[in-house]
Amino acid sequence: MRQKAVWQKLKSFGSFCLILLLLPYIVTVFVRGKDFKPDKENGTVYVNVRKPKGNTGFTQIESTLDMAGMTENAGSKMYQEANGNTEDGSLIAEVLWKDYFAGILAREVPVDADMEFLKAQAVLVRTKLYQDLDAQKSDNPERKILDVPYLTRQDLEEKLGGTDIEPFYGHLLEAIQATENQVLFYQDNYAWTPFHQSSNGMTRSAQEVLGVNTYPYLAVKECPLDKEAEDEMQVITFEYKEVQAKCQPFLVAVAEDEAAKTYEASDFEILSYDSAGYVMQMRIGDTICTGDQFRDALTLTSSAFSIKDAEGKLKLTTMGKGHGLGLSQWTAQKMAQSGKSYEEILQFFFEGTTLTDGGDISEKIE
Numbered sequence: 001m002r003q004k005a006v007w008q009k010l011k012s013f014g015s016f017c018l019i020l021l022l023l024p025y026i027v028t029v030f031v032r033g034k035d036f037k038p039d040k041e042n043g044t045v046y047v048n049v050r051k052p053k054g055n056t057g058f059t060q061i062e063s064t065l066d067m068a069g070m071t072e073n074a075g076s077k078m079y080q081e082a083n084g085n086t087e088d089g090s091l092i093a094e095v096l097w098k099d100y101f102a103g104i105l106a107r108e109v110p111v112d113a114d115m116e117f118l119k120a121q122a123v124l125v126r127t128k129l130y131q132d133l134d135a136q137k138s139d140n141p142e143r144k145i146l147d148v149p150y151l152t153r154q155d156l157e158e159k160l161g162g163t164d165i166e167p168f169y170g171h172l173l174e175a176i177q178a179t180e181n182q183v184l185f186y187q188d189n190y191a192w193t194p195f196h197q198s199s200n201g202m203t204r205s206a207q208e209v210l211g212v213n214t215y216p217y218l219a220v221k222e223c224p225l226d227k228e229a230e231d232e233m234q235v236i237t238f239e240y241k242e243v244q245a246k247c248q249p250f251l252v253a254v255a256e257d258e259a260a261k262t263y264e265a266s267d268f269e270i271l272s273y274d275s276a277g278y279v280m281q282m283r284i285g286d287t288i289c290t291g292d293q294f295r296d297a298l299t300l301t302s303s304a305f306s307i308k309d310a311e312g313k314l315k316l317t318t319m320g321k322g323h324g325l326g327l328s329q330w331t332a333q334k335m336a337q338s339g340k341s342y343e344e345i346l347q348f349f350f351e352g353t354t355l356t357d358g359g360d361i362s363e364k365i366e
Helices: 002-032 095-108 114-134 153-159 167-177 206-210 223-230 240-250 293-298 329-337 342-349
Strands: 046-051 071-073 074-085 091-098 182-186 233-241 268-273 279-284 285-292 305-309 313-319 354-357
Touching: 002 153, 046 305, 071 313, 071 329, 091 095, 095 114, 095 153, 095 167, 095 268, 114 167, 114 182, 114 329, 114 342, 153 167, 233 240, 240 285, 240 293, 268 305, 279 293, 285 293
Parallel strands: none
Antiparallel strands: 046 091, 071 074, 074 091, 182 354, 233 313, 268 279, 279 285, 305 313
């Protein structure tokens, strides 16, 4: 009897030890699903993504001129809380790499995007992500964090209004796979890969916009088909008082009596354009600002604009959508439809850069 009791205790102890050994696996299966295999052979690499506190969305990736609980969707964990909150109050989420990558593309391209255009866009996005990862210290890879905005499957379903997302999602994954590990390099460094929806008919020179020759591959490129883009031209009218208020943060300080004065047509003047036809400098009262500052202040679609007085209001006519640097998505789509390959598209917009094997994502987060 005594021997049996000892044996029973040994069995209980053994069972307890087995549970301890299996506990990490059980927790992992519960949190990430039974198919979770955290190795690159199985393609289930996760990356850390910053999610702004109290906000389900992000700002557009296109904003590059200033460069200097669990959620389950469609049966898969798109992202999960990981590592807790950061000091700035933002939430760090752990996202499956392929879903994150596809979610970025889904946010930036139209549903009818041609495959060669999608491939070109995938290279641009991967270049940006790899550059961000390589720029972060490798002494603590678990804290390498990406903050490029993306769409979850649920977000995409809402965007498409209930339409089946799988065909589109499948095309995104195909483009990612077809360009596996490919990034753009200029000489020995990652290239800067900005893009925009459509130009005013010509893309801009980075040297003119930024005043430096660091990005000679971002030169003026003629894109006449952009003039046929949807909503290419927009006309907006503002009260002068409204314009003054929106631009207040960068207006020069004036005397108190002048500050109370409402601007009028004579207080607005475009001083210069760049060679692509985008406003470089303009005058607002006593302030000289850039066209991009004015665009951002008024949330214009482009800094390729003209101004005129219209019955005591400021009338602006804009051409194009976006900052005008790098790849024009509208022209890239048209090039793809005409039979151009993604390599040809990239060379047209980023002439002088080279397609390079940037390595597997698992190497970037180690």
